[in-house]
Amino acid sequence: MKIRLPGRILMKMLTTLVSKPATNTNPYDATNIPSKYRGRIVYDSSTCIGCGICMRDCPTKSLRVENIGTKENKKFIMHYSLGRCIFCCQCVDSCPKKSLSQTRDFLLATTDSSDLEEIMR
Numbered sequence: 001m002k003i004r005l006p007g008r009i010l011m012k013m014l015t016t017l018v019s020k021p022a023t024n025t026n027p028y029d030a031t032n033i034p035s036k037y038r039g040r041i042v043y044d045s046s047t048c049i050g051c052g053i054c055m056r057d058c059p060t061k062s063l064r065v066e067n068i069g070t071k072e073n074k075k076f077i078m079h080y081s082l083g084r085c086i087f088c089c090q091c092v093d094s095c096p097k098k099s100l101s102q103t104r105d106f107l108l109a110t111t112d113s114s115d116l117e118e119i120m121r
Contacts, residue, residue: 031106033104033106035104037104037106038087038088038089038102039087039102039103039104039105039106039108040082040102040103040105040108041063041080041085041089041091041092041100041101041102041103042100042101042102042103042120043078043080043099043100043120044098044099044100044101045075045076045077045078045099045120045121047097047098047099048065048076048078048097048099049074049096049097049099050065050067050074050076051096052065053094053095053096054091054094054095054099054100055091057090057091057093057094058090058091059086059088059090060084060085060086061084062080062081062082062083062084062085063078063079063080063081063091064078064079065077065078065079066078066079077119077120077121078119078120079117079118079119079120080117080118080119080120081116081117081118082108082115082116082117082118083113083116083117087102089102
């Protein structure tokens, strides 16, 4: 049995072999990320007053602020669950002291679920 390739398929094969790929080589390529892109959340404990507005406004409850200091010397840490976060940045918008900010990080995939739980100091 002789298999014949029609002319159109053969022509398409030859043109795709010599043309540029349709996809980019992300993450090796520089990607243009918009300036208002909502990425990973960053916490600044030096300005945090522990009011808990960020926890209350988070729709997925992915933030938890904990006081690790004394009543006189307050120090706060934040437990951040990256796996639950939907990157709405409502916590960033509602923080009165601007202790939370958003980055433009988008390469957050992992195969280990323990990488998705983070304690920010």
